[in-house]
Amino acid sequence: MHPTEPHxxxxxxxxxxxxxxxxxxxxxxxxxxxxxxxxxxxxxxxxLREPLVSTMEECAEGYxxxxxxxxxxxxxxxxxLEVPEVEVPRLEMKEVDHRVLTRLGRKLVVVGACTGSDxxxxxIDAILNMKGYAGDKGLEAYxxxxxxxxxxxxxxxxxVARAEAVGADAxxxxxxxxxxxxxKENGRALVELLVQRGLRNxxxxxxxxxRVDHALALELGFDAGFGPxxxxxxxxxxxxxxxxxxxxxxxPITNP
Numbered sequence: 001m002h003p004t005e006p007h008x009x010x011x012x013x014x015x016x017x018x019x020x021x022x023x024x025x026x027x028x029x030x031x032x033x034x035x036x037x038x039x040x041x042x043x044x045x046x047x048l049r050e051p052l053v054s055t056m057e058e059c060a061e062g063y064x065x066x067x068x069x070x071x072x073x074x075x076x077x078x079x080x081l082e083v084p085e086v087e088v089p090r091l092e093m094k095e096v097d098h099r100v101l102t103r104l105g106r107k108l109v110v111v112g113a114c115t116g117s118d119x120x121x122x123x124i125d126a127i128l129n130m131k132g133y134a135g136d137k138g139l140e141a142y143x144x145x146x147x148x149x150x151x152x153x154x155x156x157x158x159x160v161a162r163a164e165a166v167g168a169d170a171x172x173x174x175x176x177x178x179x180x181x182x183x184k185e186n187g188r189a190l191v192e193l194l195v196q197r198g199l200r201n202x203x204x205x206x207x208x209x210x211r212v213d214h215a216l217a218l219e220l221g222f223d224a225g226f227g228p229x230x231x232x233x234x235x236x237x238x239x240x241x242x243x244x245x246x247x248x249x250x251x252p253i254t255n256p
Contacts, residue, residue: 007079011072019072023048024055024065031056031064039066047072084214086224086234088241093142096236100144103244110139110239111163112172113150116186120176121152123208127172127232136231145236156190160199168203170239173222175209183209184220191221204242206235 013020023043029035036053043051048070055067091099100108112124126133128149130140139147148166150159163171173190175183187207194200200221207217208226217225224238 007077008075009078010075013069019074020069021048021072023068023070025068026059026063026065028063030062031058035064036066039064039068042066043068043070047074049073084218086214086226086238088237090231090233091237091240093137093233093236096233096240097142097144099240099244107144107146108170108239108243109146109148109166109168110170110172111148111150111159111166111168112174113154113159114152114174114176115154115156115159115190116175116182117153118175118177118183118186119152121149121174123174123176123210124149124151124172127174127208127230127235132232134231136233138232139236142236156186156193159190160193160197163203164199169243170204170206172206172208172235175207175212183211184216187217187220187222195221204239206238 010017010019011021012018023046025039025042027035027038027042029038036056039053039056040051048068049072051068051070053066053068055065057065059065110128112128114121114124125131125138127138128140128147129138132138132141139145140149146166148162148168150162159171159173162168171190173187175186177183191200191205194203194205204224205222206224206226207220207222208230210228212225213227214225217223223242226234
């Protein structure tokens with residue numbers, strides 16, 4: 001049975017609206033028939049009807065890992081959700097280059113880094129480096145961008161100093177490490193530093209990472225947020241929307 005109202009959403013398993021979901025978890029109990037029953041009871045306590053333990057494996061001495069399937073009775077009312085999103089059309093590289101160089105008349109300068117104690121550059125590298133991500137070339141590959149990748153563990157004052165020195169238009173901050181919400185602390189600290197120095201309106205600020213979305217970025221004082229799956233062309237298209245007016249007719253894209 002599934003909800004008749006189109007705005008009510010229920011998980012889809014074998015058929016629409018059956019509510020089938022999967023849970024995975026570890027319990028501190030040795031693998032046994034009693035452990036299996038404990039996993040079923042645990043799933044039932046979370047609202048799953050007719051739970052089926054499909055996986056039960058020892059992951060350490062005295063600990064067992066479970067995967068459980070079952071019917072969830074919960075729905076989500078789509079009509080009540082209001083989620084801020086970065087809504088700009090994704091442009092091809094040729095179109096980005098043309099718009100920037102003809103409408104702005106110069107290259108866009110972007111500085112990016114992983115700030116604070118974050119030593120994981122996978123996110124900022126995916127956006128800025130030539131190779132890019134998922135076949136999507138990074139900003140270094142664009143003729144219309146001058147990209148500076150400062151790498152990992154960059155302090156906020158160093159990032160701001162470099163951005164000023166190269167005349168950056170935008171600052172990109174990537175935060176992969178999120179323990180104890182340190183990504184929020186690092187991001188908020190950068191915004192506060194820019195405000196203190198009277199530079200907040202000097203740069204467009206972008207925030208990215210696995211636990212980042214547009215709503216969080218706005219909450220912290222950034223201009224836009226980009227979460228998992230973001231491609232370099234998403235960032236490039238957003239920056240075009242911020243710096244290049246649409247008064248000029250777009251240049252037609254032709255194959256080389």
